[in-house]
Amino acid sequence: MKKAILLVIDGLGDLPTPKTPLQAAKKPNLDRLAKEGITGMLAPVGRFIVPGSDTSHLQLLGYDPEIYYCGRGPLEALGVGIKLQEGDVAFRANFAAIQGDKITDRRAGRIDTATAAKLAKYVPKQVDGVQIIFKTSVEHRGALVLRGPGLSCCVSDTDPHALGEMGECHPLDDSPEARKTADIINRFTTFAMDALSKAPENKKRPKPANVILLRGAGHYKKLPSFHERFGFNAVCVAGGALYRGVASYLGMDVAMVLGATGDKNTDLAAKAKAAVKALGQYDFVFMHVKGCDSAGHDGDFAGKKKMIERLDKEAIPLLAKSGACLVITGDHSTPVSLKAHSGHEVPIIVYGGERKDDVKKFDELSCAKGGLGHIRGKDVMPLILNITERAEKYGT
Amino acid sequence: MKKAILLVIDGLGDLPTPKTPLQAAKKPNLDRLAKEGITGMLAPVGRFIVPGSDTSHLQLLGYDPEIYYCGRGPLEALGVGIKLQEGDVAFRANFAAIQGDKITDRRAGRIDTATAAKLAKYVPKQVDGVQIIFKTSVEHRGALVLRGPGLSCCVSDTDPHALGEMGECHPLDDSPEARKTADIINRFTTFAMDALSKAPENKKRPKPANVILLRGAGHYKKLPSFHERFGFNAVCVAGGALYRGVASYLGMDVAMVLGATGDKNTDLAAKAKAAVKALGQYDFVFMHVKGCDSAGHDGDFAGKKKMIERLDKEAIPLLAKSGACLVITGDHSTPVSLKAHSGHEVPIIVYGGERKDDVKKFDELSCAKGGLGHIRGKDVMPLILNITERAEKYGT
Numbered sequence: 206m207k208k209a210i211l212l213v214i215d216g217l218g219d220l221p222t223p224k225t226p227l228q229a230a231k232k233p234n235l236d237r238l239a240k241e242g243i244t245g246m247l248a249p250v251g252r253f254i255v256p257g258s259d260t261s262h263l264q265l266l267g268y269d270p271e272i273y274y275c276g277r278g279p280l281e282a283l284g285v286g287i288k289l290q291e292g293d294v295a296f297r298a299n300f301a302a303i304q305g306d307k308i309t310d311r312r313a314g315r316i317d318t319a320t321a322a323k324l325a326k327y328v329p330k331q332v333d334g335v336q337i338i339f340k341t342s343v344e345h346r347g348a349l350v351l352r353g354p355g356l357s358c359c360v361s362d363t364d365p366h367a368l369g370e371m372g373e374c375h376p377l378d379d380s381p382e383a384r385k386t387a388d389i390i391n392r393f394t395t396f397a398m399d400a401l402s403k404a405p406e407n408k409k410r411p412k413p414a415n416v417i418l419l420r421g422a423g424h425y426k427k428l429p430s431f432h433e434r435f436g437f438n439a440v441c442v443a444g445g446a447l448y449r450g451v452a453s454y455l456g457m458d459v460a461m462v463l464g465a466t467g468d469k470n471t472d473l474a475a476k477a478k479a480a481v482k483a484l485g486q487y488d489f490v491f492m493h494v495k496g497c498d499s500a501g502h503d504g505d506f507a508g509k510k511k512m513i514e515r516l517d518k519e520a521i522p523l524l525a526k527s528g529a530c531l532v533i534t535g536d537h538s539t540p541v542s543l544k545a546h547s548g549h550e551v552p553i554i555v556y557g558g559e560r561k562d563d564v565k566k567f568d569e570l571s572c573a574k575g576g577l578g579h580i581r582g583k584d585v586m587p588l589i590l591n592i593t594e595r596a597e598k599y600g601t
Numbered sequence: 602m603k604k605a606i607l608l609v610i611d612g613l614g615d616l617p618t619p620k621t622p623l624q625a626a627k628k629p630n631l632d633r634l635a636k637e638g639i640t641g642m643l644a645p646v647g648r649f650i651v652p653g654s655d656t657s658h659l660q661l662l663g664y665d666p667e668i669y670y671c672g673r674g675p676l677e678a679l680g681v682g683i684k685l686q687e688g689d690v691a692f693r694a695n696f697a698a699i700q701g702d703k704i705t706d707r708r709a710g711r712i713d714t715a716t717a718a719k720l721a722k723y724v725p726k727q728v729d730g731v732q733i734i735f736k737t738s739v740e741h742r743g744a745l746v747l748r749g750p751g752l753s754c755c756v757s758d759t760d761p762h763a764l765g766e767m768g769e770c771h772p773l774d775d776s777p778e779a780r781k782t783a784d785i786i787n788r789f790t791t792f793a794m795d796a797l798s799k800a801p802e803n804k805k806r807p808k809p810a811n812v813i814l815l816r817g818a819g820h821y822k823k824l825p826s827f828h829e830r831f832g833f834n835a836v837c838v839a840g841g842a843l844y845r846g847v848a849s850y851l852g853m854d855v856a857m858v859l860g861a862t863g864d865k866n867t868d869l870a871a872k873a874k875a876a877v878k879a880l881g882q883y884d885f886v887f888m889h890v891k892g893c894d895s896a897g898h899d900g901d902f903a904g905k906k907k908m909i910e911r912l913d914k915e916a917i918p919l920l921a922k923s924g925a926c927l928v929i930t931g932d933h934s935t936p937v938s939l940k941a942h943s944g945h946e947v948p949i950i951v952y953g954g955e956r957k958d959d960v961k962k963f964d965e966l967s968c969a970k971g972g973l974g975h976i977r978g979k980d981v982m983p984l985i986l987n988i989t990e991r992a993e994k995y996g997t
Contacts, residue, residue: 221957250995252976253983257996270996277997421997546994548987549956569956570972579974 207558207593208488208529209437210480211585213265213448214516215258216498217535218551218569219509220542226497226509227552227568232517235554238525238533239567242556245577246569247534247585253548256582258498261536262451266491267435267586268428275454276358276423277447282348284450285340289425294356294386297421298339298349299364300324300414303398306371311364312345314412321345324407324414327400332393339417342446343467349419351389357382357424363394364418371416390419430456435586436595437489442480444471448493457491469496469512477520481527489589490529494520501539509541530557530592532585533567553577558592603954603989604884604925605833606876607981609661609844610912611654612894613931614947614965615905618938622893622905623948623964628913631950634921634929635963638952641973642965643930643981649944652978654894657932658847662887663831663982664824671850672754672819673843678744680846681736685821690752690782693817694735694745695760696720696810699794702767707760708741710808717741720803720810723796728789735813738842739863745815747785753778753820759790760814767812786815826852831982832991833885838876840867844889853887865892865908873916877923885985886925890916897935905937926953926988928981929963949973954988 219225248254249261250270259277260270278295289295300321302310313321321341328339335353342348359377374390376383398416407413431439433456441452441459444467449459462479464472473494480490494516500508524531535551552572562576573579580588590596615621644650645657646666655673656666674691685691696717698706709717717737724735731749738744755773770786772779794812803809827835829852837848837855840863845855858875860868869890876886890912896904920927931947948968958972976984986992 220955225956246974251983252980253987253992255987255992255994257994260996274996543990545990547990548983548992570958573956573958573972573974574970 206488206595208484209589209593210490210492210524210527210529210531211265211589212492212494212524212531212533213262214497214533214535215493215495216501216537216539216546218538218540218549219501220540220549222506222542225569226506226513226541228570230510230513230517232513232567234517234521234525235533235567236565238521238531238554238556239571240565241561242554243559243562243577244555244564244567244572244575245553246550246573246575246579247553247582248550248579249536249582251581252579255546255548256537257546258447258536259451261582262448264582265536265585266431266451266455268455269583273428275426277421278348278358278423279425280423280450280454281421281446282350282450283453284446284448285342285348287338287340287348287350289350290352291425291427292354292356293425294351294358295423295425296349296419298347298417298419300345300347301416301418302412302414303371303416308365308368308371308416308418310412311368311418313414314410316345316410316414318343320406321347321414324401324404327404328417329393329396329400332389332396335389337393345414346446348446349417351386355382355385357386358422359383360387360390360422362420362422363390364420366420374419428454432456435590438487439489439491440483440487441491441493442476442483443467443491443493445493445495452491458487467495469499469508471496473516473519474523477523481523484527484529497535498539501541502544504541504544506541525556530555530589532589550579553580555588555592558594602884602991604880605985605989606886606888606920606923606925606927607661607985608888608890608920608927608929609658610893610929610931611889611891612897612933612935612942614934614936614945615897616934616936616938616945618902621965622902622909622937624966626906626909626913628909628963630913630917630921631929631963632961634917634927634950634952635967636961637957638950639955639958639973640951640960640963640968640971641949642946642969642971642975643949643978644946644975645932645978647977648975651942651944652933653942654843654932655847657978658844660978661932661981662827662847662851664851665979669824671822673817674744674754674819675821676819676846676850677817677842678736678746678846679849680842680844681738681744683734683736683744683746685746686748687821687823688752689821690747690754691819691821692745692815694743694813694815696741696743697812697814698808698810699767699812704761704764704767704812704814706808707764707814709810710806712741712806712810714739716802717743717810720797720800723800724813725789725792725796728785728792731785733789741810742842744842745813747782751778751781753782754818755779756783756786756818758816758818759786760816762816770815824850828852831986834883835885835887836879836883837887837889838872838879839863839887839889841889841891848887854883863891865895865904867892869911869915870919873919877919880923880925893931894935897937898940900937900940902937921952926951926985928985946975949976951984951988954990
């Protein structure tokens with residue numbers, strides 16, 4: 206049976222200034238795929254709706270976020286490799302520097318990954334019988350999980366999302382579970398501050414990593430796996446924790462690729478090689494590239510254009526000759542001029558198993574004339590099932 | 602934050618005979634906006650569904666008529682300036698001439714606005730303890746409201762919608778409320794006929810305005826306001842009562858513009874100036890122009906073409922240089938060849954905050970190739986929120 210690669214280029218779409226990064230980039234390989242395949246425009250969540258990365262990826266992979274979105278915390282926790290259990294409440298976490306009750310640096314002086322990992326050992330492992338699992342990922346980032354009976358994700362962030370006063374965790378509903386969870390988070394935060402402030406690794410740091418800020422609480426719940434729903438044995442090739450987390454949440458395997466960093470220096474050739482190699486063992490590869498989104502958020506037109514050009518040169522030729530059906534799109538637009546996600550569609554190429562159109566370039570203007578027309582995130586998995594000849598007939 | 606003008610050209614779309622009025626009209630300004638902006642086709646309610654003006658405007662402004670449509674009566678009543686209360690039952694009303702039990706003129710001899718307003722004072726103010734509010738608008742038209750406990754909108758029209766026998770008001774369900782309301786309407790109709798027949802203003806009229814015909818009963822209910830739902834401080838610039846009524850229903854302010862008559866002689870420049878001036882105080886302007894729809898209903902190709910040309914010359918340049926994002930479309934097609942609403946899409950231009958396409962003209966054929974593709978009425982408010990950078994991200 207035919208296999209598939211879904212390549213999601215994060216934040217791909219843009220607005221013309223007067224060209225978009227895709228229009229400005231030299232990308233002969235992507236343009237060749239557009240010419241030899243079929244193109245269109247994709248609204249990942251709904252027309253003109255501004256997608257988050259988490260909801261968009263769920264939808265692209267066939268999971269309606271209205272039903273399956275569990276909050277960002279569990280996806281990040283899964284992404285850093287924590288094995289979650291039904292009922293766990295998880296948060297995004299990050300080390301920050303605090304002085305008195307004021308956050309003075311939300312990244313704890315841009316702490317390095319190795320030092321952050323060392324500091325994790327001082328963080329309390331339980332509060333009042335509730336188990337606490339904390340794991341760092343890259344630099345100041347990490348995830349934190351509460352495990353125990355009677356917990357709720359209806360609690361506020363302690364991360365103030367800006368410099369200034371540290372937030373207290375509040376219950377967001379009247380349940381005893383929310384009150385208990387907020388209380389545990391507040392006590393945990395105090396214990397962690399005490400322990401981290403005394404840590405020898407923090408002694409010489411002008412901005413010590415002496416507090417853990419939490420946000421994005423979510424309740425983990427098992428769901429029907431990608432394999433159960435679509436029949437694919439799937440693997441994820443991604444640098445960023447969130448994308449690995451989404452894949453884990455759906456029961457996909459996650460490939461470990463040396464050099465896949467989730468930033469602009471990621472080793473795209475290594476990722477493409479890993480994706481193609483994975484086709485020996487798997488029949489669906491979800492490959493994610495983050496750099497375009499980060500450049501969009503930074504307002505960095507040249508950086509976004511360069512990331513597209515690197516991808517075109519270092520990854521696309523390998524993927525194109527893999528023999529698998531290849532679907533290339535984005536999870537949302539991150540226009541350089543807006544430095545934020547937007548509700549503008551993203552272009553999509555389908556190469557293999559589909560008709561052809563007469564579009565010759567892969568960009569926002571050309572693909573708007575593509576043969577697929579305007580499709581939605583929820584159409585992507587049916588599309589992939591159809592072109593890989595795996596779709597079940599509806600009726601007889 | 603960016604502001605928006607939504608210009609609805611009523612009944613804009615048409616069928617080719619062999620050109621459509623939009624294709625035949627000289628409209629350099631609209632064509633320039635099509636060229637510099639992005640275009641598409643809009644199905645206001647759903648593909649191939651024939652919209653009413655009321656349901657279509659609700660949907661374009663983000664209110665699903667399946668949920669929020671309250672019948673035409675309350676919208677007309679709000680449009681003529683009656684302040685409705687929860688539970689009020691409202692009707693469209695018009696003066697007619699009756700002889701015996703036969704309607705001889707449904708417009709009471711095309712009665713003028715001033716005489717109609719004078720006659721209103723003879724109309725009963727209550728029947729059986731139910732308060733009656735009657736207000737005239739233009740010529741024979743007006744609205745009537747019943748206010749009191751235990752009323753229902755499940756009652757038939759008394760307007761026979763043709764010459765001939767006057768209708769009796771029947772309950773349309775078995776409820777005591779419907780029976781009571783029908784009874785009150787029938788008694789009101791008799792009292793009003795008596796009083797109007799004796800009115801001195803009617804003595805010399807060959808077709809006296811001696812009866813009030815009612816239709817479109819609806820029950821008024823408060824709904825979440827446009828401001829609550831979308832965050833815009835919005836104002837309506839419209840001549841027609843229905844459009845002002847829809848705006849009032851959603852909690853928008855309604856601008857009073859001298860010369861905005863809602864017919865083909867309306868002062869379009871005054872309306873455009875008012876719309877642009879309103880941007881000082883408001884961040885969303887809903888502007889409505891009626892003339893194209895009326896010409897469509899009359900089968901008047903030249904009149905529809907001329908209205909488009911007047912709009913292009915007298916209003917579009919002002920709106921285009923206002924600095925606000927500009928969305929121009931129709932609420933439905935009213936093809937001249939059909940003299941009625943139809944389910945054909947209407948073209949749409951989005952100017953500002955969006956991508957561009959290579960469409961160069963604003964008409965039904967050109968915009969079908971536009972970069973927006975085929976969108977729906979329910980997409981319009983998400984579109985406007987997106988281009989004005991007000992959309993909330995779904996997920997993180």
